[in-house]
Amino acid sequence: MNINIRFRTGEILKGIRAGEYSVPDGCTVREALDAAIEENSMELADHDREYLFVLVNNRLGEWENTLKDGDKLWILFKILGG
Amino acid sequence: MYGYNGKVLLVNLTDKSYEIEDLPEEWAKMYLGGSTLGARYLYRLMAPKTPALAPEAVLGMVCGVTNGSKAFMGTRIAVVCKSPVNDLWNDSSCGGSFGPHLRASGFDAVFITGKSEKPCYLFLDDGKVEFRDASHLWGKVTSWVDDTLHEELGNDISVFQIGPGGEHQSWMAAIICDKHRAAGRGGCGGVMGSKNLKAVVARGSHKIEIFDNKEIMDANKKCVAYGNKGEKGEHIMHQFRTTGTSEEYGICVLAADAPLKNWAGAPEDMPEEYAWALSGPEMDAKHRVGQTGCVGCHIRCGAVYKAHYKNYDLDHATRPEYESLGALGSMLLNGNSDVTIICNHLCNEYGYDTISCGDTLSWLMECYEKGVFTQEELDGIDFKWGDPDAILAMMEKLCACEGIGVPLQLASRGCARALGKGEECCVTANGIELPMHGGRFNPALVRTFQYDPTPGRHIKGGRGVPFSHNPDEVKYNYENTGKDDVAGLLEWEWSDLCGVCSFGNFLLPPGAMQQMVYGVTGFKFTPEELHKLSLRSFTMRHAFNLREGYRRKDFVIDGRAYGNPPMEKGPLKGITVDNEKLGDNFYGELGWDLETSEFPKEFCEEQGGLEYLYPDFFPDEACPA
Numbered sequence: 001m002n003i004n005i006r007f008r009t010g011e012i013l014k015g016i017r018a019g020e021y022s023v024p025d026g027c028t029v030r031e032a033l034d035a036a037i038e039e040n041s042m043e044l045a046d047h048d049r050e051y052l053f054v055l056v057n058n059r060l061g062e063w064e065n066t067l068k069d070g071d072k073l074w075i076l077f078k079i080l081g082g
Numbered sequence: 083m084y085g086y087n088g089k090v091l092l093v094n095l096t097d098k099s100y101e102i103e104d105l106p107e108e109w110a111k112m113y114l115g116g117s118t119l120g121a122r123y124l125y126r127l128m129a130p131k132t133p134a135l136a137p138e139a140v141l142g143m144v145c146g147v148t149n150g151s152k153a154f155m156g157t158r159i160a161v162v163c164k165s166p167v168n169d170l171w172n173d174s175s176c177g178g179s180f181g182p183h184l185r186a187s188g189f190d191a192v193f194i195t196g197k198s199e200k201p202c203y204l205f206l207d208d209g210k211v212e213f214r215d216a217s218h219l220w221g222k223v224t225s226w227v228d229d230t231l232h233e234e235l236g237n238d239i240s241v242f243q244i245g246p247g248g249e250h251q252s253w254m255a256a257i258i259c260d261k262h263r264a265a266g267r268g269g270c271g272g273v274m275g276s277k278n279l280k281a282v283v284a285r286g287s288h289k290i291e292i293f294d295n296k297e298i299m300d301a302n303k304k305c306v307a308y309g310n311k312g313e314k315g316e317h318i319m320h321q322f323r324t325t326g327t328s329e330e331y332g333i334c335v336l337a338a339d340a341p342l343k344n345w346a347g348a349p350e351d352m353p354e355e356y357a358w359a360l361s362g363p364e365m366d367a368k369h370r371v372g373q374t375g376c377v378g379c380h381i382r383c384g385a386v387y388k389a390h391y392k393n394y395d396l397d398h399a400t401r402p403e404y405e406s407l408g409a410l411g412s413m414l415l416n417g418n419s420d421v422t423i424i425c426n427h428l429c430n431e432y433g434y435d436t437i438s439c440g441d442t443l444s445w446l447m448e449c450y451e452k453g454v455f456t457q458e459e460l461d462g463i464d465f466k467w468g469d470p471d472a473i474l475a476m477m478e479k480l481c482a483c484e485g486i487g488v489p490l491q492l493a494s495r496g497c498a499r500a501l502g503k504g505e506e507c508c509v510t511a512n513g514i515e516l517p518m519h520g521g522r523f524n525p526a527l528v529r530t531f532q533y534d535p536t537p538g539r540h541i542k543g544g545r546g547v548p549f550s551h552n553p554d555e556v557k558y559n560y561e562n563t564g565k566d567d568v569a570g571l572l573e574w575e576w577s578d579l580c581g582v583c584s585f586g587n588f589l590l591p592p593g594a595m596q597q598m599v600y601g602v603t604g605f606k607f608t609p610e611e612l613h614k615l616s617l618r619s620f621t622m623r624h625a626f627n628l629r630e631g632y633r634r635k636d637f638v639i640d641g642r643a644y645g646n647p648p649m650e651k652g653p654l655k656g657i658t659v660d661n662e663k664l665g666d667n668f669y670g671e672l673g674w675d676l677e678t679s680e681f682p683k684e685f686c687e688e689q690g691g692l693e694y695l696y697p698d699f700f701p702d703e704a705c706p707a
Contacts, residue, residue: 008332008333008336010317010320010321010329011316011317011320011321012317045312047314048316048317051317051318053337053551055336055337058336058349058653059653060337060523060550060551060554060653062553074336076333076336076337077317077321077329077330077333078548078551079330079333079334079337079339079519079547079548079550079551080318080330080547080548080588081519081540081541081546081547081548081584081588082326082327082328082330082403082404082405082585
């Protein structure tokens with residue numbers, strides 16, 4: 001299935017391609033992100049992943065949410081307060 | 083006494099007198115500094131039921147513990163007073179150079195009462211106190227006053243001043259330091275203006291005795307290392323170094339954390355490009371000309387910006403902080419970065435709190451949309467959502483204090499009450515406009531907004547802003563929230579009284595602030611003692627309000643802030659936060675009366691340092707000798 005992923009993560013995953021990614025049916029948000037990271041030959045340290053959160057179709061999501069074809073993801077830097 | 087001058091200045095502007103008191107060592111250890119020490123003094127110095135703008139009202143400026151030391155990020159000073167908005171306790175924190183300069187001038191705090199017959203400024207010069215004529219400064223913007231006083235007095239001063247907003251005794255007036263740092267909230271600038279006090283200027287060479295400078299240097303090294311490559315703080319520190327808090331803006335709009343359209347809008351109401359247009363990387367690319375930061379900060383999260391719009395041509399404005407971007411951006415459906423920067427600049431120049439200013443303009447926009455106010459009543463301004471010309475025109479009315487700008491000095495609820503209409507569109511907590519993190523997105527903040535002694539704040543303690551990242555079944559679960567809510571008081575009470583920037587709560591490694599305080603003062607606290615300190619601090623600020631006659635029922639928050647009624651669109655559709663349950667859990671965990679929010683004597687005895695409250699709160703019970 002195809003998932004659209006956009007990123008606003010500052011220096012984390014800087015330069016990663018935004019756009020359509022082909023992922024296995026029924027994969028989770030985490031798996032979709034990992035697929036994007038792998039496709040871009042990048043890495044994501046665990047302590048950096050802690051700084052990220054996700055919107056699924058413009059609603060706050062979780063890493064273990066199951067995705068469906070056409071879903072849109074935003075991977076974002078966490079809100080800490082300002 | 084390590085870390086302190088041991089001197090507190092008490093000033094009376096009416097008769098131009100002053101006295102210098104010794105700071106009791108016991109108070110230093112029990113209350114440390116900032117708003118906590120300020121609460122101890124204000125309770126003593128200010129009689130209950132004193133109107134906030136009366137000459138008898140007291141305004142305090144209290145150093146944080148780390149002011150005057152070499153601790154990184156340790157320059158924040160607390161302003162304490164009663165808020166003219168709601169006659170409740172008010173404290174507001176400010177970065178910049180004034181805290182260290184006040185310490186260097188020989189004082190740990192200054193408390194000001196009375197009213198000068200004519201505009202004056204206070205000059206604290208290496209232990210000397212002078213009342214100086216400010217007639218040539220009155221009516222002038224803060225940058226002009228700052229430059230003028232530096233020319234008159236030299237470069238080694240710090241100026242803490244009000245702009246024309248404070249002179250008008252605006253309920254949203256700020257006190258400004260270094261032209262762009264502000265003690266913004268609660269109308270403390272209006273209190274200062276009510277005393278005809280234009281500025282407090284500090285200079286000096288006093289050096290506090292430091293307990294162990296090696297501890298401070300070690301803490302500083304750990305702070306720097308925290309941001310090194312591969313360390314946990316690497317990316318957050320990079321973010322703050324490059325784009326400060328502005329990086330967060332577009333993200334918060336997208337996530338529906340930042341409010342839109344006077345808290346009635348959803349992200350779909352504003353083009354997505356507007357959100358990015360006011361975000362750090364995009365704004366920096368267009369406007370940035372340099373970097374800036376507070377004295378003693380190794381991060382330096384500020385930026386110097388240029389901006390141009392119509393007859394405004396700024397080459398030395400500052401990058402707005404996240405809160406200002408939300409208040410002057412998404413709240414107004416404004417996507418014009420030049421206008422946002424200019425409005426932020428005007429707030430700095432005229433001395434207004436950007437949060438209350440933006441929220442008030444947003445309130446007025448909604449009122450205009452609904453026909454509560456006509457265009458004629460708004461001096462001919464067609465005050466439509468997102469119209470940059472209209473936004474600037476209204477800002478100019480506010481700054482000039484003319485036409486509709488006159489009642490607007492009272493901020494949204496005050497203006498509505500003065501004009502007899504529009505209050506149904508207000509979104510406040512006890513009259514204080516809300517900051518740019520929403521309670522419907524983060525229910526934890528609803529308790530803080532409603533029940534903190536300073537209502538309407540997101541950087542007061544509790545489960546905090548990051549709580550918003552929990553799954554819905556955690557976020558919107560109102561059972562057993564009290565323990566974490568009370569435990570969360572520590573973080574923000576502690577950074578305030580330490581005098582360390584609030585961002586230290588996530589930009590500094592764990593334990594850094596405690597090590598800094600220990601290095602400065604020799605005070606070492608166990609985790610239990612720290613917890614007691616946070617409860618003591620919260621109680622002292624709350625006690626001020628109780629003594630005024632306020633009880634729990636008086637701490638109110640407008641329905642839109644927590645989803646009553648719920649939104650009918652957007653990611654937050656259908657959400658109503660159980661604010662009263664959160665309050666019950668919070669007071670229940672403290673062991674306080676759920677109906678009145680009064681605390682029992684046993685609670686005070688357990689925390690210590692609260693014996694001064696006993697004559698007022700437990701008069702029939704035996705008091706300790």
